[in-house]
Amino acid sequence: MQPSVSPRNKKPWRAIIAATATIGAVGVALGLGTQLISILMAARGFSSSVIGYSGTVGGVATIIAAVFTAPIAKKIGVARSILTMMAVGCASFLGFYYFDSIVIWFVLRFTLHFAITVMFVLSEFWVNSSAPPAKRGTILAIYAITLGLGFTIGPTLLAYVGSQGFAPFGTACFLIAIAALPIIVAWNLSPQFKDSDHVAFFHYIFAVPSSTMAVLVYGAIQMGALTLITPFSLNLGYSESEAAKFMSVLALGNVLLLIPIGMISDFVTDRRYPLTGCAIIGLSGTLLIPLIAQTKWLLTLDLFVLGGVSAGLYTIGLAQLGSRLKGFELAAANSAFIFCYGIGMLVGPTAIGKAMDIFPPFGFSDTMATFFGLYIILVVTRVVLKLIRS
Structure with missing residues (x-):
């Protein structure tokens, strides 16, 4: 089309x-x-x-x-x-x-x-x-x-x-x-569509999975972290004020790291590679948390990076949609993108909270690591299959 x-x-x-x-x-x-x-x-x-x-x-x-x-x-x-x-x-x-x-x-x-x-x-x-x-x-x-x-x-x-x-x-x-x-x-200057335009909304959830699953992971981790980082921090022995600072650090990583991450993605033809890079850094960062949890400055630095790379999944995933699709197709794909974001927001806090009850206190970081790991498996599998077919 x-x-x-x-x-x-x-x-x-x-x-x-x-x-x-x-x-x-x-x-x-x-x-x-x-x-x-x-x-x-x-x-x-x-x-x-x-x-x-x-x-x-x-x-x-x-x-x-x-x-x-x-x-x-x-x-x-x-x-x-x-x-x-x-x-x-x-x-x-x-x-x-x-x-x-x-x-x-x-x-x-x-x-x-x-x-x-x-x-x-x-x-x-x-x-x-x-x-x-x-x-x-x-x-x-x-x-x-x-x-x-x-x-x-x-x-x-x-x-x-x-x-x-x-x-x-x-x-x-x-x-x-x-x-x-x-x-x-x-x-x-706003985009205009033709009367003949028609694209099935749900098609794009599966048509560009490296983008839609990236934002689902982001929604799950973002909402899960914002909802549960305070009880997680308190379980580690930190005070309420320190827990609030950890939340601020996550938000700061979301803001300060996005532009360099976005600029890096602009130099790559296939944005699945920077998406995978963000997920690998996120997986490494979450797996490190049990090892550095009692060292405040290391945990703070780790959370700052995690805030940036998780938000990078959102930004780069969105940019990938724009590079592959145009017109009404892009509008429909954008809707599918936000749909998956909403699913992630619903799934994340529930999964992370349940894991914290079953595996205290590091069910918090282990569940986020699982989200990152599953996404890496998805993207690497698709890249390998593409190479085999070519």
């Missing part, structure tokens, strides 16, 4: 800046908003289990939205879809302020995360399809960093505006409204 996206995007940098600036602003709003919702649920007396179920609803919404994103974009267009979901996101935020029913809150959590996912997939697709091939890995790394910084800044902003009254909800909506401006400016 030939690329079906219209050649309207003659100014790729304007499109890249628009989509990246948008996801940054949305990231700030959502980082603020999701933290705010958890705080308010706790303040209103909801149990940790109910708050956890609320997060699960968000994960389910992510998976469902990934299935429908490409058809929505085909029906009403990429830019219009993003703006529509911005409106849905704003309405969801306001709903949390105006309604008290837990049932309505669960519905709002679903609509909020559905809107987030559609915006996420389409802005990602827009950047990926607009990026010059020689710089795709670097540009996607900058995009991922911008999103990550947005999620980091959001909770910090919440500390200033507070969690009471209309102010935090109004702030989140204001930020999303600002994020709409670059989309409107770059409206004519």
Whole structure:
């Protein structure tokens, strides 16, 4: 199938800046908003289990939205879809302020995360399809960093505006409204699809497994580590403040190592090799944890590297999609990519938590090592089979 996206995007940098600036602003709003919702649920007396179920609803919404994103974009267009979901996101935020029913809150959590996912997939697709091939890995790394910084800044902003009254909800909506401006400016640069375009969504889960399984592993390790690194650190004898620092180090590795990893991937024709490299480093790093767990500076350094290479799986996997696919095929593949990310987010914390109960305390690192190891086996097997066939 030939690329079906219209050649309207003659100014790729304007499109890249628009989509990246948008996801940054949305990231700030959502980082603020999701933290705010958890705080308010706790303040209103909801149990940790109910708050956890609320997060699960968000994960389910992510998976469902990934299935429908490409058809929505085909029906009403990429830019219009993003703006529509911005409106849905704003309405969801306001709903949390105006309604008290837990049932309505669960519905709002679903609509909020559905809107987030559609915006996420389409802005990602827009950047990926607009990026010059020689710089795709670097540009996607900058995009991922911008999103990550947005999620980091959001909770910090919440500390200033507070969690009471209309102010935090109004702030989140204001930020999303600002994020709409670059989309409107770059409206004519957004990708367009033909009416005849049709690609089965689930096909791309298996068509580019080195990419989709990379993001599944990333989702599992990222969510599992963020959820369980604190109890893991406490089990090792570290304090709560030290556990918080370990979490910060993981996030810092996500940010600081992505650009060099992205630049390296731009010099490689077959991105399965840097993907495998990231997984091998991740496997080595997780296997080292039991040996260095009581040496704080070594553990800190190890977690910093693990944060970077696990995020590298996401960025390089996404760049590989952009190098192999175009037009509506890329949009459908992007949806499959985020679908697998959502599956990883659901599987990771459960698998790692269960392993920590059965094999304390290093079930934490052993399970992550298993994820990395299985991915290495997948990619190496595919590369070997390709060499045999050729």
